[in-house]
Amino acid sequence: MKYIDPHIHMVSRTTDDYMRMALAGCVCITEPAFWNAFDRGSVHGFRDYFVQLTQYEPRRAGKYGIEYYSWICINPKEADDPAFAREVISIIPEFLESERVVGIGEIGLNKNTKNELVILEEQIALASEYDQLILVHTPHLEDKLKGTRLIMDAISANSGIDPDRVLIDHAEEHTVSEILDRGYWAGLTIYPNTKCTPQRAVDIIEMYGPDRIWINSAADWGDSDPLSVPKVRFEMRQRGYTDELIEKITHRNPVEFLSQSERFHYRYE
Amino acid sequence: MIKEKIHNTLTSKEVIDRYFPENRAKLIDLAAFFDRMDRTSDSHAAGSDYRLTAFFEALNILSDGEANRAGRILEIFSDKTAELPQSADGVKGATGAAKNGE
Numbered sequence: 001m002k003y004i005d006p007h008i009h010m011v012s013r014t015t016d017d018y019m020r021m022a023l024a025g026c027v028c029i030t031e032p033a034f035w036n037a038f039d040r041g042s043v044h045g046f047r048d049y050f051v052q053l054t055q056y057e058p059r060r061a062g063k064y065g066i067e068y069y070s071w072i073c074i075n076p077k078e079a080d081d082p083a084f085a086r087e088v089i090s091i092i093p094e095f096l097e098s099e100r101v102v103g104i105g106e107i108g109l110n111k112n113t114k115n116e117l118v119i120l121e122e123q124i125a126l127a128s129e130y131d132q133l134i135l136v137h138t139p140h141l142e143d144k145l146k147g148t149r150l151i152m153d154a155i156s157a158n159s160g161i162d163p164d165r166v167l168i169d170h171a172e173e174h175t176v177s178e179i180l181d182r183g184y185w186a187g188l189t190i191y192p193n194t195k196c197t198p199q200r201a202v203d204i205i206e207m208y209g210p211d212r213i214w215i216n217s218a219a220d221w222g223d224s225d226p227l228s229v230p231k232v233r234f235e236m237r238q239r240g241y242t243d244e245l246i247e248k249i250t251h252r253n254p255v256e257f258l259s260q261s262e263r264f265h266y267r268y269e
Numbered sequence: 270m271i272k273e274k275i276h277n278t279l280t281s282k283e284v285i286d287r288y289f290p291e292n293r294a295k296l297i298d299l300a301a302f303f304d305r306m307d308r309t310s311d312s313h314a315a316g317s318d319y320r321l322t323a324f325f326e327a328l329n330i331l332s333d334g335e336a337n338r339a340g341r342i343l344e345i346f347s348d349k350t351a352e353l354p355q356s357a358d359g360v361k362g363a364t365g366a367a368k369n370g371e
């Protein structure tokens with residue numbers, strides 16, 4: 001069975017991972033721009049990264065039969081210096097022209113600061129101006145609940161954004177209900193120690209239903225697992241879920257959300 | 270709001286058969302964590318640590334018989350303050366529990 005991992009940072013992963021993902025049934029991924037474990041010193045560093053996400057990485061994925069799309073933005077961790085963040089934002093529009101870019105992301109908050117929030121608002125405005133989908137990163141651990149609410153308030157304050165075109169990622173049991181109730185899509189990220197386990201992700205689906213939810217690995221340079229999505233599929237199978245439901249959560253739902261971008265050409269079969 | 274749209278098709282016995290061993294191990298790990306704390310040179314100080322305070326509050330939820338235990342425990346660990354710092358300069362990374370009201 002085919003699956004999509006709609007949030008994974010392949011620039012931090014090896015070709016062995018691509019191979020294992022392909023063997024497990026991965027046919028398509030989307031990679032959001034993020035903090036690469038160190039702060040870049042200049043706008044040139046971001047430009048090189050965006051070129052990697054739009055030109056180099058799609059070819060690397062293609063060698064394993066995996067269709068590749070990316071999201072462009074300045075991530076919240078590096079957005080705490082507004083003057084610098086604005087310089088980076090000024091080069092984003094040229095990358096929105098790329099045939100591989102499906103939206104602005106992952107934007108959001110890290111430590112829930114005023115500086116981060118103002119840059120978040122400016123990137124929401126950019127998404128509105130260029131009619132882009134939005135992928136949201138919500139903060140870690142104790143900062144998640146407050147940050148998720150601040151982010152949703154900032155998005156709803158921009159009348160140009162339809163919540164149906166926004167996915168709020170790294171949701172957990174204390175945030176998922178509010179995200180769905182406010183009309184957004186919710187992402188469940190499977191991590192070994194933080195965020196969700198495969199079991200908890202399936203529990204959340206049992207509690208809130210299978211609509212407007214996607215599952216991802218968000219695998220990167222830290223403790224994470226590029227085979228998270230197939231592990232959730234395995235957990236659903238263990239619980240006696242139908243193939244149709246497993247297929248919906250891990251394949252059809254991401255296609256439904258991403259197809260709102262005119263750049264997303266993956267064909268669901 | 271919890272919609273309970275899907276129920277898994279397993280019986281309670283099947284859920285226990287499948288998940289008891291891993292959760293038994295987690296419970297013993299937790300007990301050993303508290304025992305380890307007791308053996309520290311300043312074990313009396315542990316109780317005033319904001320993370321452990323939240324931890325003990327969360328433990329009560331496990332046995333209260335109410336729904337959405339995971340969500341309510343996550344809320345206990347969450348920052349409930351309203352103020353926003355101007356910048357992240359000097360702000361510590363997330364530790365897993367908030368210093369609410371401290």
Ligand SMILES: [Zn+2]
Pocket residue numbers: 007009032034106137218
């Ligand atoms: Zn990410």
